[in-house]
Amino acid sequence: MAEKKDNKKTKLLKAASQVVRSRGASQLTLEAVAKQAEVSKGGLLYHYRSKKALIEGMIAHMLASFSEEIESQIKENKHPSAWLEAFVKLSFDPNLSNLEESAALVAAIANDPELLLPIREQYKAWQEATEASGLAPAIATIVRLAADGLWYNELFDISPLTAERRAEVLETLLKIIKESENDCQDCAES
Amino acid sequence: MAEKKDNKKTKLLKAASQVVRSRGASQLTLEAVAKQAEVSKGGLLYHYRSKKALIEGMIAHMLASFSEEIESQIKENKHPSAWLEAFVKLSFDPNLSNLEESAALVAAIANDPELLLPIREQYKAWQEATEASGLAPAIATIVRLAADGLWYNELFDISPLTAERRAEVLETLLKIIKESENDCQDCAES
DNA sequence: ACAACTATACTGTCTGGACGGTAAAGTTAT
DNA sequence: ATAACTTTACCGTCCAGACAGTATAGTTGT
Numbered sequence: 427m428a429e430k431k432d433n434k435k436t437k438l439l440k441a442a443s444q445v446v447r448s449r450g451a452s453q454l455t456l457e458a459v460a461k462q463a464e465v466s467k468g469g470l471l472y473h474y475r476s477k478k479a480l481i482e483g484m485i486a487h488m489l490a491s492f493s494e495e496i497e498s499q500i501k502e503n504k505h506p507s508a509w510l511e512a513f514v515k516l517s518f519d520p521n522l523s524n525l526e527e528s529a530a531l532v533a534a535i536a537n538d539p540e541l542l543l544p545i546r547e548q549y550k551a552w553q554e555a556t557e558a559s560g561l562a563p564a565i566a567t568i569v570r571l572a573a574d575g576l577w578y579n580e581l582f583d584i585s586p587l588t589a590e591r592r593a594e595v596l597e598t599l600l601k602i603i604k605e606s607e608n609d610c611q612d613c614a615e616s
Numbered sequence: 617m618a619e620k621k622d623n624k625k626t627k628l629l630k631a632a633s634q635v636v637r638s639r640g641a642s643q644l645t646l647e648a649v650a651k652q653a654e655v656s657k658g659g660l661l662y663h664y665r666s667k668k669a670l671i672e673g674m675i676a677h678m679l680a681s682f683s684e685e686i687e688s689q690i691k692e693n694k695h696p697s698a699w700l701e702a703f704v705k706l707s708f709d710p711n712l713s714n715l716e717e718s719a720a721l722v723a724a725i726a727n728d729p730e731l732l733l734p735i736r737e738q739y740k741a742w743q744e745a746t747e748a749s750g751l752a753p754a755i756a757t758i759v760r761l762a763a764d765g766l767w768y769n770e771l772f773d774i775s776p777l778t779a780e781r782r783a784e785v786l787e788t789l790l791k792i793i794k795e796s797e798n799d800c801q802d803c804a805e806s
Numbered sequence: 807a808c809a810a811c812t813a814t815a816c817t818g819t820c821t822g823g824a825c826g827g828t829a830a831a832g833t834t835a836t
Numbered sequence: 837a838t839a840a841c842t843t844t845a846c847c848g849t850c851c852a853g854a855c856a857g858t859a860t861a862g863t864t865g866t
Contacts, residue, residue, distance in 0.1 A: 450727075465843090538640055574768065
């Protein structure tokens with residue numbers, strides 16, 4: 427029962443993300459979400475008692491999903507830099523569900539900046555993980571910020587990178603991480 | 617007269633940005649902007665014939681202002697990397713008017729993703745400038761993306777960086793640019 | 807010089823539609 | 837039976853944009 431409920435809720439969140447992605451954040455209305463999820467508006471409001479609650483659900487789902495994917499990637503990797511590597515890889519992963527879930531950010535920005543609060547908290551934790559990577563903190567932060575920059579650019583569909591450059595950037599970021607694993611402080615050639 | 621008109625339009629754009637920043641993108645209504653700018657709604661619609669036109673104006677103003685500030689910074693600097701340096705510095709500059717103008721992006725995201733088109737075009741040009749910096753293209757792109765990442769994070773008020781770390785990151789980015797001016801084209805290559 | 811006319815820059819009012827949210831009456835599963 | 841779920845019908849509010857009117861400053865004809 428709780429399972430079914432969660433499934434239904436997930437279905438509603440997915441529908442909401444699809445509406446945002448296909449029609450833009452301004453078209454995220456309860457009616458549109460209900461129609462996309464093939465329920466009535468009342469049905470939607472039974473599960474999420476307000477539009478705000480719906481977007482909160484979207485945000486929570488996005489953060490949980492992102493964190494889970496990172497965790498599952500670092501299971502077999504014991505390097506301190508594993509987290510950062512997973513973060514970068516995930517940011518560059520054009521996985522459909524990632525893109526879909528990130529609509530939550532757009533929805534929050536569009537509707538109420540207060541909804542971004544859980545994201546701010548999550549970022550604090552991520553920054554700690556970044557600085558615990560073993561790289562020089564500033565370098566590690568630059569790597570994380572670059573991944574962020576790309577992610578935002580692609581989320582808003584304004585990234586100017588060719589596929590080749592994009593691949594090269596990812597490769598270079600991973601190389602920067604890897605190099606620090608082998609204790610290369612001056613970043614010079616060897 | 618054309619001068620006065622432009623002043624008035626600038627005033628309206630500023631009012632619109634202030635509304636977005638103080639009350640969120642969802643509260644960007646013609647009425648709110650008119651009130652903030654101390655005109656009637658009709659008066660606002662005289663200058664910007666639709667809400668869409670208003671946001672287009674905001675976007676154009678933001679891009680022009682950003683480009684101008686970069687241009688004015690690189691006047692005395694002939695290094696090919698001058699553009700990238702200026703871009704990074706400007707991204708890190710907590711200048712009030714920059715922050716205010718960047719509300720245009722939020723307004724566009726919230727209202728109609730189509731409005732982001734001019735930004736996409738601008739980014740293409742910026743990426744060209746980035747790759748003409750003399751740095752290895754991937755490194756130059758990483759620097760630009762990191763600046764972007766920080767800018768977005770701060771725009772959405774979710775940046776987890778302490779002031780110290782932030783300063784250190786800026787310093788490091790500038791050092792990366794500077795290093796490539798002197799020697800060491802190959803230092804990023806394996 | 808001055809009246810007639812036109813353009814610019816607004817103001818205040820109105821309306822049609824959309825949207826968030828409520829209420830209450832079913833329906834289904836246990 | 838009853839709790840969980842879903843639907844339909846509806847309300848009040850808000851807002852984009854239209855519109856009609858006003859005031860002031862130029863422009864032109866005489």
